[in-house]
Amino acid sequence: MTKVTMTVNGKSVSAEAEGRTLLVDYLRGGLGLTGTHVGCDTSQCGACVVHVDGKAVKACTVFAMDVMGAEVRTIEGMANADGSLGLVQQAFQDHHGLQCGFCTPGMVMTTAALLAENPRPTEAQVRHGLEGNICRCTGYHNIVKAVLAASGQDADAIAAE
Amino acid sequence: MPKDTGIGASTKRREDVRFLTGRGVYTDDLSLFGQAHAVMVRSTVAHGRIVSIDTSAVESMPGVLAVFTGEDFKDVGGNPAGWLINSRDGTPMREPKRPVLAHGKVRHVGDAYAAVIAESYAQAKDAAQVLSDATVIEELPAIVDMKAAAADASNRVHDEIPDNICFDWGWIEDNRAAVDAAMKAAPHVITLELTNNRLVPNAMEPRASIGEYFPGTGDYKLTTTSQNPHLTRLLICAFVMGIPENKLQVVAPDVGGGFGSKIYHYGEEALVLAAAKRLGRPVRWTAERTESFLSDAHGRDHVTKIELGCTAQGDILAIRTETYANVGAYLSNFSTATPTFLHGTLMAGPYKVPHVYVNVKTVFTNTAPVDAYRGAGRPEATYSIERVVDKMCRELGLDPFEVRRRNLLTPDQFPYTTPVGLVYDTGNYQATLDKAVELADVAGFEARRAESAARGKLRGMGLSTWIEACGIAPSHLVGVLGARVGLYDAATVRVNATGTISVMTGAHSHGQGHETVFPQIVAEKLGIDASSVEIVHGDTAKIPFGMGSYGSRSLAVAGSAMDRAIDKIIAKGKKIAAHMLEAAEGDITFADGKFSVAGTDKAKTFGEIAFSAYVPHNYPLETLEPGLEETAFYDPANFTYPAGAYICEVEVDEGTGKVDVVAFTCADDFGNVMNPMIVEGQVHGGVGQGIGQAVLESTTYDDTGQLLTGSYMDYAMPRADDVPFYTVDHSCSTPCTHNPLGVKGCGEAGAIGSPPAVVNAVIDALQRGGHTHVKHIDMPVSPNRVWQAMNA
Ligand code: FES
Numbered sequence A: 001m002t003k004v005t006m007t008v009n010g011k012s013v014s015a016e017a018e019g020r021t022l023l024v025d026y027l028r029g030g031l032g033l034t035g036t037h038v039g040c041d042t043s044q045c046g047a048c049v050v051h052v053d054g055k056a057v058k059a060c061t062v063f064a065m066d067v068m069g070a071e072v073r074t075i076e077g078m079a080n081a082d083g084s085l086g087l088v089q090q091a092f093q094d095h096h097g098l099q100c101g102f103c104t105p106g107m108v109m110t111t112a113a114l115l116a117e118n119p120r121p122t123e124a125q126v127r128h129g130l131e132g133n134i135c136r137c138t139g140y141h142n143i144v145k146a147v148l149a150a151s152g153q154d155a156d157a158i159a160a161e
Numbered sequence B: 001m002p003k004d005t006g007i008g009a010s011t012k013r014r015e016d017v018r019f020l021t022g023r024g025v026y027t028d029d030l031s032l033f034g035q036a037h038a039v040m041v042r043s044t045v046a047h048g049r050i051v052s053i054d055t056s057a058v059e060s061m062p063g064v065l066a067v068f069t070g071e072d073f074k075d076v077g078g079n080p081a082g083w084l085i086n087s088r089d090g091t092p093m094r095e096p097k098r099p100v101l102a103h104g105k106v107r108h109v110g111d112a113y114a115a116v117i118a119e120s121y122a123q124a125k126d127a128a129q130v131l132s133d134a135t136v137i138e139e140l141p142a143i144v145d146m147k148a149a150a151a152d153a154s155n156r157v158h159d160e161i162p163d164n165i166c167f168d169w170g171w172i173e174d175n176r177a178a179v180d181a182a183m184k185a186a187p188h189v190i191t192l193e194l195t196n197n198r199l200v201p202n203a204m205e206p207r208a209s210i211g212e213y214f215p216g217t218g219d220y221k222l223t224t225t226s227q228n229p230h231l232t233r234l235l236i237c238a239f240v241m242g243i244p245e246n247k248l249q250v251v252a253p254d255v256g257g258g259f260g261s262k263i264y265h266y267g268e269e270a271l272v273l274a275a276a277k278r279l280g281r282p283v284r285w286t287a288e289r290t291e292s293f294l295s296d297a298h299g300r301d302h303v304t305k306i307e308l309g310c311t312a313q314g315d316i317l318a319i320r321t322e323t324y325a326n327v328g329a330y331l332s333n334f335s336t337a338t339p340t341f342l343h344g345t346l347m348a349g350p351y352k353v354p355h356v357y358v359n360v361k362t363v364f365t366n367t368a369p370v371d372a373y374r375g376a377g378r379p380e381a382t383y384s385i386e387r388v389v390d391k392m393c394r395e396l397g398l399d400p401f402e403v404r405r406r407n408l409l410t411p412d413q414f415p416y417t418t419p420v421g422l423v424y425d426t427g428n429y430q431a432t433l434d435k436a437v438e439l440a441d442v443a444g445f446e447a448r449r450a451e452s453a454a455r456g457k458l459r460g461m462g463l464s465t466w467i468e469a470c471g472i473a474p475s476h477l478v479g480v481l482g483a484r485v486g487l488y489d490a491a492t493v494r495v496n497a498t499g500t501i502s503v504m505t506g507a508h509s510h511g512q513g514h515e516t517v518f519p520q521i522v523a524e525k526l527g528i529d530a531s532s533v534e535i536v537h538g539d540t541a542k543i544p545f546g547m548g549s550y551g552s553r554s555l556a557v558a559g560s561a562m563d564r565a566i567d568k569i570i571a572k573g574k575k576i577a578a579h580m581l582e583a584a585e586g587d588i589t590f591a592d593g594k595f596s597v598a599g600t601d602k603a604k605t606f607g608e609i610a611f612s613a614y615v616p617h618n619y620p621l622e623t624l625e626p627g628l629e630e631t632a633f634y635d636p637a638n639f640t641y642p643a644g645a646y647i648c649e650v651e652v653d654e655g656t657g658k659v660d661v662v663a664f665t666c667a668d669d670f671g672n673v674m675n676p677m678i679v680e681g682q683v684h685g686g687v688g689q690g691i692g693q694a695v696l697e698s699t700t701y702d703d704t705g706q707l708l709t710g711s712y713m714d715y716a717m718p719r720a721d722d723v724p725f726y727t728v729d730h731s732c733s734t735p736c737t738h739n740p741l742g743v744k745g746c747g748e749a750g751a752i753g754s755p756p757a758v759v760n761a762v763i764d765a766l767q768r769g770g771h772t773h774v775k776h777i778d779m780p781v782s783p784n785r786v787w788q789a790m791n792a
């Protein structure tokens, strides 16, 4: 066991971890940040996506030790300072982009990273950008709308085309 | 003008806030003081005799606290099937015991025969691997193919069942001769053999369970990923472990999707309870995704021959089917109902077809149990009918839209008794068909096809007109059909002293939005603000009783129970108001949140009545009890019958065989709609799964019973770029005639109606593209299959 220190959602944190401890287990088990989910064991569902130094990363795919000292952001750090829903979160609620909520944290984190890179994506770019995130509930319709809306586009008009 | 509150408003979901901020609490998110970790040891072979399990190999490993094997559970009961089905000859189905842990034999890859409990998850996992290596299993030939299983009496999944057949069911057996005669007399008979592919439900939250035992009181608590905690409690208490029901609390907290797979009681739930008792500590278990693939109940897996007798003009005269349905290695709780009463009873579809006969043989194989998955039996029926109707149109050169119009029941025919035992109460199938034709711009198809062709793609259009029986289910009917339980539901409406309301409902929300929709109804009926209404669900200690959520039943059944309970609250409120206002009870009216004396301006608000109920200083206690809390049990009089028309457009790449679903239109009749946003979301999700079944998903076992598609590397889940935006409409509404809300249920529709529309569109594309020899392709219509079909 080693003490692993990093910055999570703006706060310096540390917790014990083994060499084999995955970042997602460090966040969930070590820090109690259970908003980041585990939906698979082959790095394909995206339920575990967090940001490491600003990049979307599947937290089930990296060891906690490998991101020692990094800036990590999780779903718990996505709300506005006053506690209200952040832009992407609000778009998901407004467009009913979630049902059971299990894939949602990963979807929100992926979306935020996607829009940081491409602030005005096309529908096709959004769908491509969400390739690594599986949702079994929504059929993606309202998720894609939420992402388009979060980018400031008229999602209803694009969906109706 | 759309409303923004109450019934019919697209109120935004209140539960979203916690899910969007990472504050949802799913089973695996809980961390309990002193908890130990369970890992299951699963068979790596499909079929074998357990020779020895050397538990001493792990007992002294670091952190190991306990080891369980099938031996530990051999004296407790089995996990039962909920429906008793009789074969055509009247003999009852074969019902082998389904143990908590396999004992004597393992019967599918993933069949758990032992469990290791350790201080940490990693230690338990290490020990489970060692125990697996220390187990000797004599491998037997695997039984995978259904027809081979039924033909070979020497190789048996269960030693006591010679032909591996669970039952051979006829529906309706007395009609068989008439159907045979009608088929013989029919001018044309169209025959189609098809497979309804086996699917893995794949709720994104893997199954998880935490057992606790409190030695001071002898109470147990199970926190588990369940769609119906009361049913799980009943099964564990009455059938498996013999715990008195009052000593077991079952809690299903936030649950990350179910789609059927979390209806059932699984052995891991009993295991964590037994382990918690033995160790005196909480014991937790969470499935890895691969375990979910191996051990969750799968769906579908039918092989069907369907024959349709018709006239040259396409009037359907008779339908006859013969189906082999895979139940896997053991009977899961609903597994015997799914291929029978959720399938055979639907085989008339939305059509006026005078003669229908259905035969289903269910077969045991060395594969994971198969049970209800979103739609459950009804997608299989719909797929068979809509594919054979489409084939009829092609063989006889008829227009598929016109043929549907000729055969659809008309609004004046309701209530309509089908030849397969259901009474459709209401509907307007022409209206939904017309709506779909309009929204899909069928008139513009030819131009779109030409545009696709210019890009080198074959474009096709497919139609499906579907119906389902849901709102499961009238107890009197299902009892006759073999159900061992009733399928009513319950609700308690508790008005608190300050006028806020807690509704304890037997429905369970795992994505459906009950926390938002149910308060909309309460608020509208009581004339109060929805924000003062809270929904309590998923906890047997808090809720009177309930049968959970599946079969599109939450609103139609549990919602109706809630509606009845609110009526009782209003009736009691009138009594209180009469007392307070010194008026006769019969003179009190209730509207807009006020109890008034008719014809006067004397009135009390709902809040005043609530407060008075808990501060009853001068109540006439002989005739008026304090308190304002009412419970209702609601048992539906009939199933509900949502129906609709779906139109799919695909593009097929001739070079690769790849199918792209480029447009999908749904016109549905769900009766009254409480929250259109949520209803549309349910349809989107169902269609997404239906497209997944039709184009992508295939659960494949090899000849030795190994699951080749055991992870997301191999099992093609639909992703965002596999589907288009959908066009959905629910404006053609004929309210259900027998429940108080007039609702029909919308959860399964998309998954039921969509697969045949997709496959019909693919066949259409190929036929229009000159591949006229292609009459059918089994799902999933993968590039490989489509290319092979084109180039055969
Ligand atoms: S849990 Fe990380 S991708 Fe599935």
Ligand code: FES
Binding pocket: A097, A098, A099, A100, A101, A102, A103, A104, A134, A135, A136, A137, A138, B204, B256, B257, B511
């Ligand atoms: S909302 Fe349930 S998996 Fe996406």
